[in-house]
Amino acid sequence: SQKIEQNSEALNIQEGKTATLTCNYTNYSPAYLQWYRQDPGRGPVFLLLIRENEKEKRKERLKVTFDTTLKQSLFHITASQPADSATYLCALGPNSGYSTLTFGKGTMLLVSP
Amino acid sequence: NAGVMQNPRHLVRRRGQEARLRCSPMKGHSHVYWYRQLPEEGLKFMVYLQKENIIDESGMPKERFSAEFPKEGPSILRIQQVVRGDSAAYFCASSPPVQGNTEAFFGQGTRLTVV
Numbered sequence: 166s167q168k169i170e171q172n173s174e175a176l177n178i179q180e181g182k183t184a185t186l187t188c189n190y191t192n193y194s195p196a197y198l199q200w201y202r203q204d205p206g207r208g209p210v211f212l213l214l215i216r217e218n219e220k221e222k223r224k225e226r227l228k229v230t231f232d233t234t235l236k237q238s239l240f241h242i243t244a245s246q247p248a249d250s251a252t253y254l255c256a257l258g259p260n261s262g263y264s265t266l267t268f269g270k271g272t273m274l275l276v277s278p
Numbered sequence: 279n280a281g282v283m284q285n286p287r288h289l290v291r292r293r294g295q296e297a298r299l300r301c302s303p304m305k306g307h308s309h310v311y312w313y314r315q316l317p318e319e320g321l322k323f324m325v326y327l328q329k330e331n332i333i334d335e336s337g338m339p340k341e342r343f344s345a346e347f348p349k350e351g352p353s354i355l356r357i358q359q360v361v362r363g364d365s366a367a368y369f370c371a372s373s374p375p376v377q378g379n380t381e382a383f384f385g386q387g388t389r390l391t392v393v
């Protein structure tokens with residue numbers, strides 16, 4: 166069955182450092198991969214999408230890489246800020262092109278001042 | 279442009295009652311998705327609907343759960359005869375009528391508690 170793994174332990178880093186979150190998957194060939202941010206009691210908020218034929222995507226302080234051979238995506242936040250503290254979700258999208266996403270459980274990021 | 283609106287935000291039901299969760303997609307969006315998030319679990323896809331049609335219900339439990347997206351009005355996720363295990367956060371997402379790896383816009387969710 167499809168399986169998506171994200172670090173279950175919270176990632177604690179200091180303000181100004183780069184946070185790197187990992188998403189690994191098995192038994193799946195996604196057409197695209199997305200990263201979302203979720204704050205407590207709120208719905209997920211879309212951050213970045215990367216397609217299977219793309220290696221890297223950037224948006225402001227965010228960078229995503231996608232290695233379909235390793236079946237892995239890395240999500241980086243540079244110059245992290247306390248406001249970046251949240252749970253970050255990795256989601257895989259099917260070839261249908263619609264948003265019937267398969268989510269990981271998420272990794273909590275805590276940025277201390 | 280208002281985002282995806284879900285109501286109620288919190289819903290308490292006794293075992294055996296019915297729960298109705300509503301979702302109004304973003305303006306111009308005709309695709310609606312329902313996801314369930316159990317405590318300590320990831321979001322799980324339940325059902326994907328377009329106006330008046332169920333496109334993919336592969337994540338829906340076979341019994342007690344149903345969903346609709348009528349021509350007029352919000353999408354409804356209906357849970358009959360609720361049990362304690364139905365307690366979860368239910369999220370609705372919408373996307374525009376364009377196929378091709380688009381992002382999903384999520385609502386703030388309905389937190390269902392079955393007592």
